[in-house]
Amino acid sequence: MxxxxxxxxxxxxxxDVIFSALKDINVTIEQGEFTSIIGPSGSGKSTLxxxxxxxxxPTSGQIxxxxxxxxxxxxxxxxSLRNEFVGFVxxxxxxxxxxxxMENILIPTIYTRSKLSHDPLEKARYLIKxxxxxxxxxxxxxRISGGQQQRVAIARALIMNxxxxxxxxxxxxxDTKTGTEIxxxxxxxxxxxxxxxxxVTHDPNIAAQTKRKIEIRDGEIQ
Amino acid sequence: xxxxxFVINSAFQDFSRNKGRTFLTSxxxxxxxxxxxxxxxxxxGLKKYINDQFQSLGSNLIRVVPGQILKGGSFSSTGSLSTIxxxxxxxxxxxxxxxxxxxxxxxxxxxxxxxxxxTEGANLYASTADVFIxxxxxxxxxxxxxxxxxxxxxxxVVIGPKIAAxxxxxxxxxxxxxxxxxxxxxxxxxxxxxKGGGGFGGPDLDSFIYMPHTTAQVFNPDKKFYxxxxxxxxxxxxxxxxxxxxxxxxxxxxxxxxxxxxxxxxLGAIESIFxxxxxxxxxxxxxxxxxxxxxxxxIMYVTVTERIKEIGIRRALGARKEDILMQxxxxxxxxxxxxxxMGLGLAYIIVYFIHNFFPAYIDVNSVILALGVSSxxxxxxxxxxxxxxxxxxxxxxxxxx
Numbered sequence: 001m002x003x004x005x006x007x008x009x010x011x012x013x014x015x016d017v018i019f020s021a022l023k024d025i026n027v028t029i030e031q032g033e034f035t036s037i038i039g040p041s042g043s044g045k046s047t048l049x050x051x052x053x054x055x056x057x058p059t060s061g062q063i064x065x066x067x068x069x070x071x072x073x074x075x076x077x078x079x080s081l082r083n084e085f086v087g088f089v090x091x092x093x094x095x096x097x098x099x100x101x102m103e104n105i106l107i108p109t110i111y112t113r114s115k116l117s118h119d120p121l122e123k124a125r126y127l128i129k130x131x132x133x134x135x136x137x138x139x140x141x142x143r144i145s146g147g148q149q150q151r152v153a154i155a156r157a158l159i160m161n162x163x164x165x166x167x168x169x170x171x172x173x174x175d176t177k178t179g180t181e182i183x184x185x186x187x188x189x190x191x192x193x194x195x196x197x198x199x200v201t202h203d204p205n206i207a208a209q210t211k212r213k214i215e216i217r218d219g220e221i222q
Numbered sequence: 223x224x225x226x227x228f229v230i231n232s233a234f235q236d237f238s239r240n241k242g243r244t245f246l247t248s249x250x251x252x253x254x255x256x257x258x259x260x261x262x263x264x265x266x267g268l269k270k271y272i273n274d275q276f277q278s279l280g281s282n283l284i285r286v287v288p289g290q291i292l293k294g295g296s297f298s299s300t301g302s303l304s305t306i307x308x309x310x311x312x313x314x315x316x317x318x319x320x321x322x323x324x325x326x327x328x329x330x331x332x333x334x335x336x337x338x339x340x341t342e343g344a345n346l347y348a349s350t351a352d353v354f355i356x357x358x359x360x361x362x363x364x365x366x367x368x369x370x371x372x373x374x375x376x377x378x379v380v381i382g383p384k385i386a387a388x389x390x391x392x393x394x395x396x397x398x399x400x401x402x403x404x405x406x407x408x409x410x411x412x413x414x415x416x417k418g419g420g421g422f423g424g425p426d427l428d429s430f431i432y433m434p435h436t437t438a439q440v441f442n443p444d445k446k447f448y449x450x451x452x453x454x455x456x457x458x459x460x461x462x463x464x465x466x467x468x469x470x471x472x473x474x475x476x477x478x479x480x481x482x483x484x485x486x487x488x489l490g491a492i493e494s495i496f497x498x499x500x501x502x503x504x505x506x507x508x509x510x511x512x513x514x515x516x517x518x519x520x521i522m523y524v525t526v527t528e529r530i531k532e533i534g535i536r537r538a539l540g541a542r543k544e545d546i547l548m549q550x551x552x553x554x555x556x557x558x559x560x561x562x563x564m565g566l567g568l569a570y571i572i573v574y575f576i577h578n579f580f581p582a583y584i585d586v587n588s589v590i591l592a593l594g595v596s597s598x599x600x601x602x603x604x605x606x607x608x609x610x611x612x613x614x615x616x617x618x619x620x621x622x623x
Contacts, residue, residue, distance in 0.1 A: 055538055056617040076542050083540020094535045094620070098235060110228050111540040156539070 001163065001196060002052060003028040007061030009047050009219075021047040022058070023219040029198065031163070034190045036199045036207040039216040046168060048216060049200045053086050053166045054078050083111050087157025091169035093149040095141040095156075101128070102137040105155045112160065120159060127155035131185070147178035154185060158195075165189065168200045183209060226552075233553040236525075237560070244557065247521045250514025251561025251599065252568070255592045257507035259569035259584060260576075262591075265500035267582030272492055274581075282323075283356060284464055284484050286316070286450040286471065291481045306479045307446035312471065316452060319470050321463040324352040324453040329438050331448075335431060336402045337389050344385050346403065347430040348438030349451075354380075356453045357427060364397045364412035372434040379403070380412040384429040403431065404441060460484045511595060514561065515603040522554050522607035533611050534619030547612040554604025555597055562596025 009022040021044045029035055029052075039045040050056035051063065054070065063070050070081065088094075095104045102124060109120040128134060131151040141149050150170060157165055167186060171179030183206065190197045199210060207213050215222040237244040288306045308327065317325045329348040334341055347353070354366045366380055379401065386393040389401065396410045417427045439445055454463035464482045471480055526533075533546055569584060569592075576582045 050617055053538070055620065076544075079537070079540050079542040082538060088538050094531075094538075096532055096535060098239065099232070107536065108539045111536070111542065111545055160540075 036210040087162040089167040091172040248561030254511030255565030519603035537616035550608035555600030558600030
């Protein structure tokens with residue numbers, strides 16, 4: 001489903017030093033996989049995730065999604081792909097605090113240009129019920145717990161029926177118990193809905209729970 | 223559409239969270255719109271006022287005066303340099319013009335009028351009995367002078383209500399009393415009904431002293447007239463009447479020596495002067511709108527900076543550049559329009575009170591202008607901050623703390 005070939009990402013630092021965040025990455029992730037990208041901080045795992053999630057472009061190399069080269073897409077096309085193909089779950093939850101839980105979940109639906117095959121409101125209500133967020137629809141993110149916030153973020157990631165969930169340290173800001181619940185939720189999505197899940201983490205215990213581990217260190221896959 | 227409602231909705235949610243900031247930012251536009259709308263209302267009021275003044279004089283009046291008064295729709299800058307004065311021959315000549323109904327020679331002169339010890343300055347308006355018909359004047363007390371009085375050179379006057387009130391405790395007391403004009407005694411035979419007005423180029427008919435022109439020759443020994451008012455026959459076009467009158471006088475005078483002016487022309491000239499003045503004032507007031515716009519731009523830059531993270535989140539979730547641009551543009555237009563609406567509301571209240579003593583009013587055009595201009599200001603001054611927000615790279619924005 002996603003394949004990266006010879007992907008490099010270089011940054012020019014302040015003192016004209018070139019820093020290579022990713023070095024010749026070649027990786028393919030098939031549909032329905034449950035994969036973790038593991039590495040210590042500064043290893044380039046976040047950069048890799050941003051490139052897979054189409055938030056960032058590689059300096060060189062090719063990314064193919066469903067056998068289509070995405071490096072030739074313009075900004076609008078990339079936006080649409082992020083909108084419909086990927087669902088992001090962040091460590092910081094990244095909810096918009098001035099919007100209610102319901103409004104946060106619905107954000108992706110206001111940016112779509114294609115006709116949705118499902119009713120977004122109905123889907124949002126279903127996700128709220130399924131994630132145990134009933135009664136919190138009109139609450140604001142800073143009024144609910146971290147675990148609830150992450151569930152809202154996952155609901156938001158799912159609202160467009162994406163093929164891929166990209167979770168960047170999804171448990172990083174949660175206590176162990178809540179973290180385990182969130183992971184369980186991601187497992188369920190993978191198993192029942194056949195969604196491809198990629199978890200980025202530095203925690204070997206979390207990586208151990210995934211079928212496939214991609215280990216990255218100093219910008220290179222080990 | 224759904225998206226648009228959502229964007230507007232979120233803009234207003236933002237305003238309600240930042241009430242103080244929102245109000246202060248739109249205050250600039252409020253003041254700008256307020257001053258522009260009020261000045262336009264004054265301009266409109268002035269126009270209406272002048273119009274009403276002249277309307278009350280009757281519309282088929284043509285004035286024949288010495289010199290070139292109007293040039294190209296405005297008052298001539300060289301003024302009336304002509305030295306000609308009309309006399310009885312001219313009056314007779316104009317009376318023979320087919321389209322003239324009444325030809326009314328006028329002697330107008332500043333005089334002093336006294337009763338007992340009190341002395342007042344006033345305007346003498348000496349003419350024929352037809353002057354009352356032409357200027358649409360009616361007696362409130364007593365009677366108007368007649369043709370007979372003109373022929374007999376009766377030592378009588380008809381006075382305006384304002385001068386009557388100045389000279390006597392009540393207007394009706396003036397009747398039958400003698401007043402002294404330039405030291406000579408005249409009997410007051412009538413007091414006129416109030417016409418209102420005066421000022422702004424319209425004659426203040428209420429403060430004149432009216433006298434047969436034959437009687438007034440004691441003050442005007444050369445028997446010349448200051449002006450001749452011609453009332454044209456109602457079935458003849460004003461322009462045709464003017465041409466006939468002009469041709470009649472050209473037999474004796476040169477073209478530059480006299481002017482034949484109708485009410486509309488005079489009105490147009492006065493309006494053009496006040497219109498110009500009003501335009502200048504409105505233009506000065508409009509500067510404050512620009513200042514208000516800069517205030518909006520400033521606060522929009524602040525808003526964009528405060529919300530970089532939010533912009534990043536929205537971009538990650540699939541918002542296009544144009545979506546972000548639209549979001550901030552809607553916000554700045556809403557901010558500006560809010561100021562415009564408040565300014566308009568305040569202007570309505572102020573004009574409502576002004577209306578008690580001056581016919582200022584707000585027309586549909588002012589409303590459209592105020593709302594249109596504030597929307598345009600919102601777009602012009604909002605587009606740069608909105609563009610800045612839209613052009614942020616998604617990855618830099620979402621990582622921003």
